[in-house]
Amino acid sequence: MKAVLGLEDGTYVVGEGFGREGVTLGELVFATPYTGYEEALTDPSYKGQILLFTYPLIGNYGVNPESFQSDGIKAEALVVREKCVHPSHPRYRMSLDEFLCREGVSGIAEVDTRMLTIKTRRHGTMRSALIVGSDDGEKACELARGMEMDHRLIEKVTCRQPYEIKGNGPRIVVMDFGVKKNIVNSLARRGVNVIVVPATTSYQAVMDYRPDAILLSNGPGDPQDARNGIEVARQAAGNLPLFGICLGHQIIGLAMGANTYKLKFGHRGANQPVIDLVEKKVYITSQNHGYAVDPQSVGGTGLEVTQTNANDGTVEAMKNDRMRIMSVQYHPEACPGPRDTNWLFDMIVKKAGESHA
Numbered sequence: 015m016k017a018v019l020g021l022e023d024g025t026y027v028v029g030e031g032f033g034r035e036g037v038t039l040g041e042l043v044f045a046t047p048y049t050g051y052e053e054a055l056t057d058p059s060y061k062g063q064i065l066l067f068t069y070p071l072i073g074n075y076g077v078n079p080e081s082f083q084s085d086g087i088k089a090e091a092l093v094v095r096e097k098c099v100h101p102s103h104p105r106y107r108m109s110l111d112e113f114l115c116r117e118g119v120s121g122i123a124e125v126d127t128r129m130l131t132i133k134t135r136r137h138g139t140m141r142s143a144l145i146v147g148s149d150d151g152e153k154a155c156e157l158a159r160g161m162e163m164d165h166r167l168i169e170k171v172t173c174r175q176p177y178e179i180k181g182n183g184p185r186i187v188v189m190d191f192g193v194k195k196n197i198v199n200s201l202a203r204r205g206v207n208v209i210v211v212p213a214t215t216s217y218q219a220v221m222d223y224r225p226d227a228i229l230l231s232n233g234p235g236d237p238q239d240a241r242n243g244i245e246v247a248r249q250a251a252g253n254l255p256l257f258g259i260c261l262g263h264q265i266i267g268l269a270m271g272a273n274t275y276k277l278k279f280g281h282r283g284a285n286q287p288v289i290d291l292v293e294k295k296v297y298i299t300s301q302n303h304g305y306a307v308d309p310q311s312v313g314g315t316g317l318e319v320t321q322t323n324a325n326d327g328t329v330e331a332m333k334n335d336r337m338r339i340m341s342v343q344y345h346p347e348a349c350p351g352p353r354d355t356n357w358l359f360d361m362i363v364k365k366a367g368e369s370h371a
């Protein structure tokens with residue numbers, strides 16, 4: 015089936031459509047990992063975004079639900095150079111094509127992903143429209159230009175009800191802005207009693223769980239839209255250990271009085287180098303973000319920048335030891351990507367345990 019992807023600047027590409035027929039709108043973002051398409055497609059932080067993989071062959075090891083980071087595809091649509099139709103892996107259950115059909119999500123293949131990536135890098139992230147079942151490029155560009163940015167993405171991916179994973183370790187409340195499964199699993203695996211709560215939960219309701227620490231999760235969209243999360247972080251700061259991952263890190267920044275801004279085209283990949291300024295070490299990290307904390311605004315908030323990105327110097331981690339606050343812009347839980355920073359969960363569990371004692 016024909017398909018067309020149009021960008022707001024008038025660029026369009028015609029290719030082969032798969033998955034759901036029809037129109038999908040979203041910000042076009044590119045991700046550079048060689049593997050991990052199952053995890054990325056199901057990462058709720060991609061809500062509102064059309065995901066393009068720069069690696070030219072996607073789907074070669076098929077799809078297995080055990081890799082999912084939520085209950086299904088959260089990215090709006092998929093753009094690939096070549097989709098593999100005959101995957102090979104002992105664990106695979108379905109092909110990429112079947113996966114998109116089953117989930118009712120659109121995809122486009124056989125397009126110049128390199129050109130689209132270079133455009134995005136030059137111009138900055140753009141709104142886009144994918145039409146499966148048409149090759150009307152002008153129409154796609156017009157739809158892209160008419161797209162309104164969604165400021166309510168978190169409520170679309172947060173859990174409806176709180177849930178608990180019992181453990182003998184410290185009690186940690188995870189505020190779910192669209193949490194990836196492996197964040198919850200990384201805590202549960204370490205014996206933590208994990209309580210996951212919806213993004214709208216008030217500070218008082220969080221404290222009613224008598225947590226030893228709070229973890230603010232990853233999630234989609236502009237961190238400034240996470241109003242309740244910012245308020246919870248503001249009230250919690252200094253009272254109990256507070257941790258943040260990705261969107262959670264940005265929320266902590268905002269709650270403490272720093273600012274966030276939109277990056278030109280973001281960091282999405284599995285090999286982003288991060289320099290630890292204290293330990294003088296480099297970690298290779300998994301990342302997926304389009305916003306960042308403004309380093310100029312961190313001074314005076316009581317937070318200290320402890321890690322920066324080796325490519326562009328953006329803020330990667332912050333802390334305040336006295337207030338027991340620590341946050342990272344990248345994904346220590348990996349899935350996809352390297353596990354260099356997995357030790358962060360050991361530290362979170364240790365700090366939560368000390369607070370319990």
Ligand SMILES: NC(=O)CC[C@H](N)C(=O)O
Pocket residue numbers: 059231232233234235236237259260261262302303304305306
């Ligand atoms: N993975 C995330 O939590 C992403 C955070 C935020 N939505 C951003 O794009 O910067």
